[in-house]
Amino acid sequence: MQDHSLPRRRSGREKSSISFDVTSDMKHGISELEWNDYLDGPGTVELRDRIEAHMIGCLECWQLYERLSDATRELVEASEEARSGLPLEDRRMHAMLRGIFSRIRSGPTKSHIEGRLNLLEGVLTPFCGSQAALSALHAAAQKSPARSLDRVTPDNWAPFLENLSAIATAMCGATFAGLIRESGQL
Amino acid sequence: MEEKQVIDSFLSDRTDEAFCALFEAFCVRLRRYFLLRGLDAATAEDLTQDVFVKVHQRAGELREPDRFHGWLFAIARNEMVSYWRREQPRLEWANVENPVVEPDVISGMRLTDMLRTLEPAERDLVVLRFVEGLSYEELAEALKLPLGTIKWRIFNVRKKLARSLAASPAQRAREIIN
Numbered sequence: 352m353q354d355h356s357l358p359r360r361r362s363g364r365e366k367s368s369i370s371f372d373v374t375s376d377m378k379h380g381i382s383e384l385e386w387n388d389y390l391d392g393p394g395t396v397e398l399r400d401r402i403e404a405h406m407i408g409c410l411e412c413w414q415l416y417e418r419l420s421d422a423t424r425e426l427v428e429a430s431e432e433a434r435s436g437l438p439l440e441d442r443r444m445h446a447m448l449r450g451i452f453s454r455i456r457s458g459p460t461k462s463h464i465e466g467r468l469n470l471l472e473g474v475l476t477p478f479c480g481s482q483a484a485l486s487a488l489h490a491a492a493q494k495s496p497a498r499s500l501d502r503v504t505p506d507n508w509a510p511f512l513e514n515l516s517a518i519a520t521a522m523c524g525a526t527f528a529g530l531i532r533e534s535g536q537l
Numbered sequence: 538m539e540e541k542q543v544i545d546s547f548l549s550d551r552t553d554e555a556f557c558a559l560f561e562a563f564c565v566r567l568r569r570y571f572l573l574r575g576l577d578a579a580t581a582e583d584l585t586q587d588v589f590v591k592v593h594q595r596a597g598e599l600r601e602p603d604r605f606h607g608w609l610f611a612i613a614r615n616e617m618v619s620y621w622r623r624e625q626p627r628l629e630w631a632n633v634e635n636p637v638v639e640p641d642v643i644s645g646m647r648l649t650d651m652l653r654t655l656e657p658a659e660r661d662l663v664v665l666r667f668v669e670g671l672s673y674e675e676l677a678e679a680l681k682l683p684l685g686t687i688k689w690r691i692f693n694v695r696k697k698l699a700r701s702l703a704a705s706p707a708q709r710a711r712e713i714i715n
Contacts, residue, residue, distance in 0.1 A: 384689060386692060387688050387692040387695070390695065418702075418703060422696075422698040422701075422702055423695055425647075425651070426648075426663065426667050426695075426698060428647070430648055430668045432646060432647055433573060433646055434569070436646060437569045439564065448560055448564075450586050451589045454590050455590060455594075507597060508594075509595050509597045509598040513598070537594065
């Protein structure tokens with residue numbers, strides 16, 4: 352992305368007002384994705400050689416390249432300016448970090464987890480019966496780092512929920528699994 | 538410490554120290570992402586905090602450190618979308634996505650002028666790619682789009698900006714207003 356130097360720039364070629372076709376997917380044998388790779392790159396040797404050999408004889412593509420290259424350069428420069436132009440005071444940063452720790456420490460508790468497990472059981476039961484619902488919860492916990500349902504905590508909740516979603520997919524399909532995933536968000 | 542070490546250390550150790558190092562490495566970047574997407578400073582800081590709380594809670598989901606940037610900015614984007622949804626009854630979607638009055642901190646920046654000529658989804662791409670330096674793979678992860686679509690959209694952004702730069706000042710003003 353950093354190299355935007357023009358290849359073998361030729362003298363005496365002024366930018367004309369010829370507008371480039373912005374709708375075609377491929378122009379003169381060079382696709383938009385290839386142009387994009389070349390502007391980022393210059394990409395692979397094969398791509399670079401092909402595009403540059405073509406541009407030597409094609410004023411239209413040369414102008415297209417120049418305009419896109421200029422726009423990219425402007426964008427890169429403006430982005431650099433934005434990166435350095437939005438600092439954050441240390442004082443604010445520390446206040447934010449304190450706020451985050453305060454929220455983490457008062458975050459999901461054991462009773463919160465129990466409540467969420469009850470909710471998941473309640474969502475599963477109408478679809479597959481209470482025994483299957485309970486079995487699914489146990490199986491998801493056993494396959495997770497928690498190893499058993501009573502050891503599921505906020506720390507290992509995510510892999511547990513993923514396992515449960517996978518089981519729900521097998522039992523009732525992807526839409527139902529999505530419901531389980533949503534219901535299980537802490 | 539290098540950014541990669543900070544990420545590896547957080548994902549493997551999960552200590553408070555490692556989390557603080559991660560916060561220091563990414564706090565400014567997340568806040569900047571929210572600011573450049575048109576949110577005011579207070580909201581940008583609130584959402585940055587929300588993202589870090591989620592990162593702390595969900596770190597177990599991420600097993601490949603190389604996917605961290607895409608994963609982090611996917612959380613950030615989801616938080617921003619949730620914020621817009623929450624605020625929708627109070628603010629018109631169009632006004633939130635295309636704020637008439639930008640936060641003071643970004644008004645006057647060259648990048649702000651460029652972002653104004655783009656669609657909201659394209660602004661995400663520009664900020665994440667050119668300001669935050671995400672790779673195409675990381676962009677695909679963050680925006681949940683195929684790699685080819687990401688590249689094609691980036692190319693479209695280049696074309697739009699090229700057209701805008703070639704336009705007369707009056708035409709450019711019209712594009713920005715529209």
